[in-house]
Amino acid sequence: MRFTLGLPLMHHPISESFLTGDAIAEIAGAAESAGFESVWLTEHPAPPDRWLENGGHDSLDPFVALAFAAAATTKLRLLTNLTVLPYRNPFLLAKAVATLDRLSGGRVTLGVGTGYLKGEYRALGVDFDERNTLFDQSIDVLRAAWSGESVVVDTPGPSTRGTTSLPTPTQNPVPIWIGGNSRLTRRRVVAGAQGWMPMWNPVGQSAITRTAPLETLTELQAMVEAMRSDACASGRADHLDVAVTPPPGSDFDSGLPESIRRMAGAGVDVAVINLPTDGDFLQKVTRFGREVIAASVPDAPVKGGLARFTSAARELGVEVVPVTYPQGTRTAADAAAAIGCEVSQIVKSLVVSSDHGAALALTAGHHRIDLVKLSAIDGHTLRMAGAEEARAATGYAIGGTPPFGHAVPMPIYVDPALFDHRLVYGAAGRPDTCFPIAPDVLARVTGAVVADFVAD
Numbered sequence: 271m272r273f274t275l276g277l278p279l280m281h282h283p284i285s286e287s288f289l290t291g292d293a294i295a296e297i298a299g300a301a302e303s304a305g306f307e308s309v310w311l312t313e314h315p316a317p318p319d320r321w322l323e324n325g326g327h328d329s330l331d332p333f334v335a336l337a338f339a340a341a342a343t344t345k346l347r348l349l350t351n352l353t354v355l356p357y358r359n360p361f362l363l364a365k366a367v368a369t370l371d372r373l374s375g376g377r378v379t380l381g382v383g384t385g386y387l388k389g390e391y392r393a394l395g396v397d398f399d400e401r402n403t404l405f406d407q408s409i410d411v412l413r414a415a416w417s418g419e420s421v422v423v424d425t426p427g428p429s430t431r432g433t434t435s436l437p438t439p440t441q442n443p444v445p446i447w448i449g450g451n452s453r454l455t456r457r458r459v460v461a462g463a464q465g466w467m468p469m470w471n472p473v474g475q476s477a478i479t480r481t482a483p484l485e486t487l488t489e490l491q492a493m494v495e496a497m498r499s500d501a502c503a504s505g506r507a508d509h510l511d512v513a514v515t516p517p518p519g520s521d522f523d524s525g526l527p528e529s530i531r532r533m534a535g536a537g538v539d540v541a542v543i544n545l546p547t548d549g550d551f552l553q554k555v556t557r558f559g560r561e562v563i564a565a566s567v568p569d570a571p572v573k574g575g576l577a578r579f580t581s582a583a584r585e586l587g588v589e590v591v592p593v594t595y596p597q598g599t600r601t602a603a604d605a606a607a608a609i610g611c612e613v614s615q616i617v618k619s620l621v622v623s624s625d626h627g628a629a630l631a632l633t634a635g636h637h638r639i640d641l642v643k644l645s646a647i648d649g650h651t652l653r654m655a656g657a658e659e660a661r662a663a664t665g666y667a668i669g670g671t672p673p674f675g676h677a678v679p680m681p682i683y684v685d686p687a688l689f690d691h692r693l694v695y696g697a698a699g700r701p702d703t704c705f706p707i708a709p710d711v712l713a714r715v716t717g718a719v720v721a722d723f724v725a726d
Contacts, residue, residue, distance in 0.1 A: 271534050272307040273563055274349055274513065276544045278551055279335060280312055280327045285547060294335055295342030300552045304559025307540070308347035308379065309339050315357065318389030333366045340374035347377045351513075351542065352449040352467065354385035356396050356404035360411035360428060361435065368416060368439040376440030381467055381513075382409075383449035386480040402454070409446070409462070416444060443600075447513060451482040456497045460504055464600070465511035466497060467542070470518055487517060487536045491656065494537035498668075499654035503725070505638050508600035509657070509669040509701065513540035526562055537657045575670055575699030582675025583705075586715045590705045592698050602635030605704065609695060612636075614687055616704075617696040617712070619671040621660035624650035628663035628680045632673050632696075632712070634687040637724040644723035648681060669701035674716045684709075684718040 277297060278288050287293060301309050311332040322328070336348040348370065353363070371378040384401045385391070391398040407425055414421040415435040423430050447465030448458050459466045468490060473483045484490060494512050501510055520529035530541055545554045576592060583590045595608045602616040609615075616635030621628055622644065629648055631639050645652045657668050665677035673682070673696040688694050688709045695704040696712070713720060 271530055271538070272540045273305065274308040274310050274347075274351070274540055274542055275301045275306045275555065275558075276351070276542070277309050277311050277335065277339070278545070278547045279330050281547065282322045282327045284328050284330075288547075288551075289330075291338045294338040296552065297555065298339035298342045298346055300555040302343045302346040304555050305563040306346065306543075306555075306559070308349045308377075309336070310349035310351040310381070310542070311335050312351055313353055313357075314387075314390065316390050316393035318387060318393070321387060321389065333370055336378075337370055337373065340370065340377060344375075345377075347379055348374060349379045349447075350381045352381040352383040352447075354390075355382045355408040356384060356391070356401045357394050358408075360408040361415060361433065363408070364412050364415035364435055367412070367444060368435065368437060371439035371441055371444055372437055374440075378439070378441070379445045379447060379465070380412075381447045381449060381465075383467075384480075406458075409458070412446075413443070413462070416442075445511075447511065451484045451493075453482075455481070456493065456500070459510060460497060460501045460506070463510075464508070465513060465540075466494075467513045468493065470515065487532055490514070490538070491536035495654065495656045498537070498657070503638050503641075503654075505636070506601055509539075509667065511539045512537055513542050514538055515542045515544065527565060530562065535658050539657070575666055576703055577699075578665070579672045579675050579699030582672075586674065588674075588707065588711065588715055590698060592703050592705055593695070595702045595704070605695070606635060609704070611693075611695060612691070615691050615694045617673055617688060617694050619664075619673050619697055621655040621663055621668075621671065622648075622652040623655040623659055623663075624648070624652050626650050628655060628659070628678070630664075630671075630673070630676070630680055630682045631723060632682065632684040632688065632716070632718060633724060634685045634694075637685055637687060640723055640725040644683065644721075647683060647719070647721045647723055666697075666699055667701070670697050670699055670703070672697050672699050673707075673712060675699075682716045682718040683721050683723055684713055684716070685724055686720055686722060687724070688712070689720075 298309055313332045314329045317326050332350045384405050388398050416439050418438040420432045420434045445464040447467050448455055448463045449467040451468050471484045516529040520526045580590045603613050605616050606613040613635040618633045620631045641652050660668055663678055664671050693706045694709050695706055698705045
């Protein structure tokens with residue numbers, strides 16, 4: 271479990287003690303020392319008075335405030351949670367993100383959403399009813415602008431016959447996490463984002479927040495598993511992050527460690543934390559790091575993954591020659607481009623599960639798994655395993671799962687297309703590392719069944 275800390279700049283009114291550059295720098299430094307992965311800030315550039323009077327909050331501009339946090343730290347990531355895309359011209363937003371990412375050394379995660387305040391849309395002169403169209407257009411423009419290539423856009427909003435935005439961000443791609451609970455949001459994540467930020471939302475609040483209800487970890491786990499299954503089925507080999515606050519009722523002094531453990535079991539990667547602002551806030555940050563982060567779900571299955579896999583391979587008589595990907599390699603196509611091989615040479619290790627336990631499908635990078643076909647071959651009704659379920663079965667995190675050397679024995683099925691090549695490349699225990707192996711050796715050491723289980 272990773273942790274992101276909300277900067278205490280989202281109240282009405284904001285305490286004057288937090289409204290200085292020194293205060294932001296000090297909090298960011300304390301968060302980095304305490305073990306937080308990132309700090310985050312939302313935005314409300316023109317909140318309606320009525321909303322503020324009924325529990326809403328003020329905020330600073332997130333990019334300006336997060337720049338102060340970046341300047342005071344070296345590793346702390348910077349998350350917008352969240353930026354309302356339709357509020358901003360996408361070219362201006364692309365420039366702000368690229369600038370912050372460059373000056374911070376590649377530490378931005380852009381959390382985005384469509385927003386829900388009609389009054390704020392009116393104040394900014396943006397058509398509320400067009401928010402979904404504007405959102406999708408903005409995602410396209412952002413990615414295009416960050417490419418450093420000339421961009422041509424012809425929409426009723428932004429329009430250009432050729433615009434080049436330089437400098438580009440340090441990261442390629444800049445991670446985009448999308449907020450909201452709807453099926454549309456999850457489809458958008460699968461289509462091209464790197465993370466999902468759901469929110470706890472009682473049924474009675476759905477009309478106000480304009481997103482689907484979400485009240486229990488069981489509901490959340492089902493959504494996470496369905497989203498990741500859809501991502502695998504679409505051909506994505508990278509891991510989609512899920513970031514959410516602890517469930518309602520979990521507070522600093524009671525129930526929080528157990529909530530964190532249960533969140534991890536539901537497939538959550540990042541706990542979104544808000545700490546009380548009364549008293550000594552820096553002391554609360556330090557205490558949280560000591561009592562919660564240090565005692566949270568251990569990430570030992572990820573640490574040392576390459577060494578553990580290399581050891582397991584050696585016992586099977588397989589020599590592992592690791593190949594490390596450059597930063598930002600997330601899909602099978604990215605991996606193939608980095609290695610200089612065909613996408614079909616990338617071995618995707620996909621963990622599936624039934625009531626009878628886990629199984630592993632070794633699929634060529636250009637293929638998608640067909641669960642109906644695989645279920646018929648396996649003899650049990652299979653589904654894509656959740657992140658924690660996959661980790662428990664293999665001992666490795668999704669994205670770094672190797673084709674053998676797992677925590678528990680399981681049936682393994684291999685895609686015949688892998689045998690079209692002299693060498694293929696499987697994950698070596700870490701998301702950024704692979705190793706070459708001959709397909710016949712892969713089949714022999716895994717004891718895999720060669721079968722057609724890919725989608726037509």
